[in-house]
Amino acid sequence: MTSSEVTTEPAPHGDEKRDTRSPRVWPKVLGIAAAVLVLLFAGSRISLLPGLDDLFGEETRDRSGPAVLKSIQDMSAYEAASGNFQVVVDLEKDAKFVPDALRGTRTLFVGAGTVDASVDLGKVTGSGVVVNEERTTAEIRLPHAVLGKPALDPDRSYAVSKQRGLLDRLGDLFSDNPGSEQAVNKLAVHHIAEAAKESELTARAEKNTTDMLKGLLGSLGFERVTVRYGDDQG
Numbered sequence: 001m002t003s004s005e006v007t008t009e010p011a012p013h014g015d016e017k018r019d020t021r022s023p024r025v026w027p028k029v030l031g032i033a034a035a036v037l038v039l040l041f042a043g044s045r046i047s048l049l050p051g052l053d054d055l056f057g058e059e060t061r062d063r064s065g066p067a068v069l070k071s072i073q074d075m076s077a078y079e080a081a082s083g084n085f086q087v088v089v090d091l092e093k094d095a096k097f098v099p100d101a102l103r104g105t106r107t108l109f110v111g112a113g114t115v116d117a118s119v120d121l122g123k124v125t126g127s128g129v130v131v132n133e134e135r136t137t138a139e140i141r142l143p144h145a146v147l148g149k150p151a152l153d154p155d156r157s158y159a160v161s162k163q164r165g166l167l168d169r170l171g172d173l174f175s176d177n178p179g180s181e182q183a184v185n186k187l188a189v190h191h192i193a194e195a196a197k198e199s200e201l202t203a204r205a206e207k208n209t210t211d212m213l214k215g216l217l218g219s220l221g222f223e224r225v226t227v228r229y230g231d232d233q234g
């Protein structure tokens with residue numbers, strides 16, 4: 001029995017198979033970029049996943065020191081009226097020669113606060129109160145009511161929307177206080193103060209002060225009480 005010899009020849013160069021195990025660079029690059037984006041936005045998106053808040057949620061600790069009393073002032077002003085105001089602030093900041101998509105912000109903010117109106121009873125001089133001998137009539141001259149500083153209520157004030165350019169969003173990543181709304185807060189306080197000036201808040205304060213004094217002096221036996229307002233107390 002004869003054995004047959006089998007010989008093989010290498011295939012022509014054109015028939016060689018390509019190496020399918022060669023690395024693919026672009027898919028790996030895209031995968032790494034996707035992983036970076038996931039890490040960047042994981043903090044803000046993780047709360048959307050049910051059951052993971054307790055595992056990845058933030059824990060807040062108050063390490064503030066105790067409040068220290070610096071001074072005490074005696075108050076002589078009678079807080080006679082208080083007004084509640086609300087304003088919608090639309091603040092836009094643009095950069096010259098730069099598209100808004102790259103640089104610029106626009107914030108829509110709802111500001112709510114109060115303004116008090118008071119009458120300073122401590123400014124009444126001796127000649128500002130005239131009482132007859134029978135102590136049945138009294139005339140009191142007071143300074144006009146004045147408005148206090150607006151007090152913005154953080155529980156009722158909020159940002160509706162905030163649009164930022166790409167450069168501003170990147171800057172917020174490295175900012176100590178990216179959510180600062182100091183500019184819109186100041187603008188809201190300004191508009192509320194202007195609205196208080198145009199309102200009848202001081203007139204209401206003077207009316208309430210008059211009613212208070214008439215009721216107080218009436219309980220002391222005065223039959224007629226007249227209250228006048230003016231800057232001159234002489």
